[in-house]
Amino acid sequence: EDSEQTSPYQVAWSVRETLGYERHESDDDNADDRSSRVTRLCTYFQQKYKHLCRLERAESRQKKCRHTLRKALLQAASREPERAGQLIQELRRATCARTSTSQARQRDAEPTTCSGTSKGEQCTNKALPYTRHCFQHILSNRSQQLFSSCTAKFADGQQCSVPVFDITHQTPLCEEHAKKMDNFLRGDSSRKVQHQQQRKPR
Numbered sequence: 001e002d003s004e005q006t007s008p009y010q011v012a013w014s015v016r017e018t019l020g021y022e023r024h025e026s027d028d029d030n031a032d033d034r035s036s037r038v039t040r041l042c043t044y045f046q047q048k049y050k051h052l053c054r055l056e057r058a059e060s061r062q063k064k065c066r067h068t069l070r071k072a073l074l075q076a077a078s079r080e081p082e083r084a085g086q087l088i089q090e091l092r093r094a095t096c097a098r099t100s101t102s103q104a105r106q107r108d109a110e111p112t113t114c115s116g117t118s119k120g121e122q123c124t125n126k127a128l129p130y131t132r133h134c135f136q137h138i139l140s141n142r143s144q145q146l147f148s149s150c151t152a153k154f155a156d157g158q159q160c161s162v163p164v165f166d167i168t169h170q171t172p173l174c175e176e177h178a179k180k181m182d183n184f185l186r187g188d189s190s191r192k193v194q195h196q197q198q199r200k201p202r
């Protein structure tokens with residue numbers, strides 16, 4: 001029932017429409033009217049069934065085609081790998097050109113250059129997928145929700161501004177600060193263990 005624009009289905013739909021139309025017109029429904037409606041419904045479902053069969057057959061035909069193409073490409077690749085590679089690239093380009101939507105989708109996914117600047121100079125890093133910023137500049141995008149600034153502060157009180165992808169912690173830390181925190185906690189716990197060990201003998 002999707003984007004198929006072939007005629008049989010449209011015919012079937014128009015049959016249904018005429019059925020609905022007739023139902024309104026004939027309020028005095030007699031036996032003749034009923035039987036004619038039933039026959040029309042029958043033809044409608046028959047057409048629908050035929051159409052679905054046709055779709056199914058087309059699908060299996062496509063599957064077979066794809067299978068034979070894959071087999072042929074495999075054979076070609078084992079015989080002449082370079083030529084086969086060229087052919088695959090050409091095929092891919094052809095299919096891309098044919099479906100404009102997938103082309104647009106590819107364009108979206110294609111990495112573009114970061115639109116951010118560092119010290120007045122244009123960033124040359126590749127942008128993250130579906131964004132216009134690289135990892136260093138992703139925080140310039142205020143609508144994004146995945147990255148946040150490191151929540152740690154340096155010894156001089158300055159806020160760390162390294163972007164972090166961490167959706168599990170409430171106070172995300174960059175790699176450097178996460179390591180420092182880990183070391184701190186480890187030292188803390190080992191200190192506690194030492195204290196306990198020192199206390200135990202007493």
Ligand SMILES: [Zn+2]
Pocket residue numbers: 114115116117123124125133134135136137
């Ligand atoms: Zn950048």
Ligand SMILES: [Zn+2]
Pocket residue numbers: 150151152160161162173174175176177
């Ligand atoms: Zn940090």
